[in-house]
Amino acid sequence: MSIIKNNKKAEKNLTKARDKKCESIAQEIIQIIARHNIDPKNMNHDDMLKVYGPVQKEINKLMKEKGLTISEVNYSWSVVQAVLDVVKNLSVESIQQAFEMAERKLFAVDNVKDVTLQNIDNVLLLN
Numbered sequence: 001m002s003i004i005k006n007n008k009k010a011e012k013n014l015t016k017a018r019d020k021k022c023e024s025i026a027q028e029i030i031q032i033i034a035r036h037n038i039d040p041k042n043m044n045h046d047d048m049l050k051v052y053g054p055v056q057k058e059i060n061k062l063m064k065e066k067g068l069t070i071s072e073v074n075y076s077w078s079v080v081q082a083v084l085d086v087v088k089n090l091s092v093e094s095i096q097q098a099f100e101m102a103e104r105k106l107f108a109v110d111n112v113k114d115v116t117l118q119n120i121d122n123v124l125l126l127n
Helices: 002-035 045-065 070-107 117-126
Strands: none
Touching: 002 045, 002 070, 070 117
């Protein structure tokens, strides 16, 4: 029983250490990407290599210097993606809430589902 308990405790400590290491790496990856001030436009493969190549090289250098395992590389990127997803979701949700408030105010209703065709005509006829 104590061997299992000790193994679980050791596993938990390793997970905490990996999380701390990879979360720090994820922060550095985000900073590297931001520093390069990439113009997100459609480009052909050669242009993409020119624009993103230096970013990729700097990130790979960081990961080599930190001695990351393949598992840690994947986990670090999942942390980067999670951070971006949270920021995006908070931003989109905030904008959507503001938009819904504006709609309710514009149509003078408590819920946008209560907007009638007459409400729409009244708003359109004002313009």
